[in-house]
Amino acid sequence: MRMGLAIDASCDLPQAFIKEHDIAVMPIAVHVDKDTFKDDRNPAEIQRFLDQKMGSRSHSASTEPCSVEDVQKLFLEKLVLEKDCVFCLTITATRSPINDHVIKASFAVLKHYRDVRDQTTMPGPFLMRVIDTRTLFAGAAPAIVEATRLFKSGEAPAAIRERLTYVANNSYGYMLPRDLYYLRARAKTKGDRSVGLFSAVMGSALDIKPLLRGYRGETAPVGKVRGFEHGAETLFDYVCKRVHAGLLVPVVCISYGGDLADVPKLPGFEALKAACEECKVELMIAPMSITGMVNVGEGALTVGFAAEEHVVEF
Structure with a gap:
């Protein structure tokens, strides 16, 4: 067949x-x-x-x-x-x-x-x-x-x-947005109230960004980080732990809404790469779709993997 x-x-x-x-x-x-x-x-x-x-x-x-x-x-x-x-x-x-x-x-x-x-x-x-x-x-x-x-x-x-x-x-998709004002403006355009103006203003002023998770049909914040670079490091460190704990499919995929050459330069990437190599997990890097960038903004980072249900640890 x-x-x-x-x-x-x-x-x-x-x-x-x-x-x-x-x-x-x-x-x-x-x-x-x-x-x-x-x-x-x-x-x-x-x-x-x-x-x-x-x-x-x-x-x-x-x-x-x-x-x-x-x-x-x-x-x-x-x-x-x-x-x-x-x-x-x-x-x-x-x-x-x-x-x-x-x-x-x-x-x-x-x-x-x-x-x-x-x-x-x-x-x-x-x-x-x-x-x-x-x-x-x-x-x-x-x-x-x-x-x-x-x-x-x-x-x-x-x-x-x-x-x-x-x-x-049992698939998890985590996202770190770069521009909260953009995310809020896009959400408003689509009638989505998940990113409020107050949160966007305060988040941008303090450089605090949400870590969002897409899981079993629901998209919601599961943590907060200060600064995009620190957020990437936090997210990659979390994925390292899941890789060592064991995945249902031996693959981790990173997508990025910009120049893919920037991804390996992000804090925590080398540690994630090493963890994947150690555990024989394939690490993929892909461009974010145009649709994705339109909806969450350029420069956003997403990471996907499949694992048994677990408690989020941010």
């Missing part, structure tokens, strides 16, 4: 990994004033967004996740002809409509795929499974990486779905 993966563009993974595993990306259109960006994890498009310094004015941007019709088109014109089973993984359904769009599209895909496959004499059924990773950005990486491992091991679709659901329910 030919297995395949499709992800939404907000799932942060290195482009090399996406190409290596032939992962289809469901794009998001981002409109900033008169500029439009196709967010499909193309490094050149991400760099174009950064080069044009959109960060200061993109809090008012509008985003258009891949529509139901576009998902249907991707599958019926391409994926049902190339694969026999495709798992679609998305960021949490509580923060994006893409999961709902994919589920709705799946009904039409499963209804019409036989007509498409019959025209090319492709025998057998086609399966489409949708998994909500229940987290954000780099937090989606563990389930996606695990899917590729399960494909290689020849696991059956039912077993893969069960395992990915378990990993998703």
